[in-house]
Amino acid sequence: MTATAQPTEISSLLRLDEGYVHSDVYTSPVIFEREIEQIFHRGWVYVGHDSEIPENGDYVLRWIGRQSVIMNRDSHGIVHLFMNRCRHRANSVCQFERGNSAFFRCAYHGWTYKDSGELVGVPYADAYEPQLAKDDFALVPAPRMSMYRGFVWGSLDPEGPSLDDHLGPSAKRAIDLFCDQSPMGEISVRAGANKTVIYANWKFQGGDGYHPPFTHQADFGSIRAARTGRTTPLLGMIKKETTLQRDLGNGHYCLDIRRMQRAPAPETPWAVEYRDAMVESYGAERAAYIMGSGGPHAILMPNIQLLNPDLRVLRPIAADEFEIVFYTAFLKGVPKEVNTARLRLTESRMGPAGSVNVDDVEMFERNQLGMQQLVDPWKYIGRGMSREHIDNDESTPAAYRYENCRVAHYADELTQRAQLRWWAAQLERP
């Protein structure tokens, strides 16, 4: 067994009322083990989207913390989440990232399971006296699975707060806004992914409105703006009163850029067709709001981020290593060009060869190096502490309103503090 941090040690690493956090929170392998136990092997962890497995028999292989899990749709259309482990001698029964199969057959000794989990085949079963009770040897489901708008979460703890409790009302509103960019209110997550590894701590999840003009000085947008003689949008952003940070509760947060006043969409035939479909579905006012919002720009603990056009999924590896997979989320019911434009946006900005994410990765890794300093190990995240206040988001349409949330200036550090308050509560849970 690996030693893990004790709850009493956690509180000594945070002085959030003064705006300080100890570097050990991000560098200690002992703390990391506690995170795996308390957050990833106990709480709700996002595993996939049901649009990834549209046909009966479809499956994808995913992770809950360090556990390999199969998310599949059985022959009756029911979605399951199984631990990827044969009940005989514990081989993994599924080897491929995705596929379609009515059965999972363990190649080691041939034990075979239906896509609904039942053990249906045991070679040479006469060796078991009196008879092998096959019902006792079905594939083990993740102790809990729950969905919201096609997003699927699993939890390895049979007890504990429901997914509803974990998300709270505001995170659901963020998911609603992400999906409602489609006139059908549905996304499709089947257009591939950019997979990245970052040699830094998984709690670096962005939501920082202070860094773009500096970290992303070389963003393509800035480069293109300089080339065409326009001012850069990034530098203007932090001055606008219409951009905020919100603590969405339970560690979730967003950079609220929904009222940033974007340039209107081009009047191409496909853009017009998209807008008309949105007006048809939601009415003119709400459609204009959704399309002008740019999506929720929300980060939901512990492992998904809804940042247009991507659904990002995080996997922790070690205190100083994590992975992010950027799935370009397609919108259902829109002209093809809308989704192709989303692909071009993911590629040019995110992923390992884009213009934005690479510099975030670089900053996170420089941060990880800096935090190894033993002299004065405290980080200061006190920006804007005095101007945090409760807000009811009254100017937003009711369907997407974040009620009773703490807000601060876009470039403050409310989001960092909100994440760490939630984090400490998870690690201190008995």
Place this chain on the structure above:
Amino acid sequence: MQITVSSFSVTREAVEAFLFHEARCADENRYDEWFALWTEDARYWVPANIDDYDPDEHVSIIYDNRDRLEDRIGRLKSGGAWAQEPQSRMRRLISNVQIEPAEAPDECLVTSNFVLGELRRGRENTYFAQQKHRLRLTAEGLRMAEKIVILVRNNEPLHNLSFII
């Protein structure tokens, strides 16, 4: 060896010399010289997850036209591209060069393999790949109309590809 490709002839030596020159520009972060090797209708594609598909239906690691390529080079030269400060040190070895005719009479298709060693901040990465060039004979010599890089690990988590792959 002389290879006749439709209406124009190109030697294997000339094709390989082009590939080696392109690789050297990339290895040595000579961005302008590398960018000058492209035609106006450039297509630079690094597929993600699988090796071949419709890039309007599935995301890629890189899918650049001339404008996006220009942005890419402009960014690297801007002085603020932190993921290349300090720059990567690189060397790539090119092998298994095969040349075929292309559809256009002034073009040929060149398939080759490469292995790239990239060192940055004490971390060394190795990338194995197949590359497919569609080369066009122009007044300035051979130029890239298309380059496709099929990374062996295009479905694995990748660290920053902030250099020229």
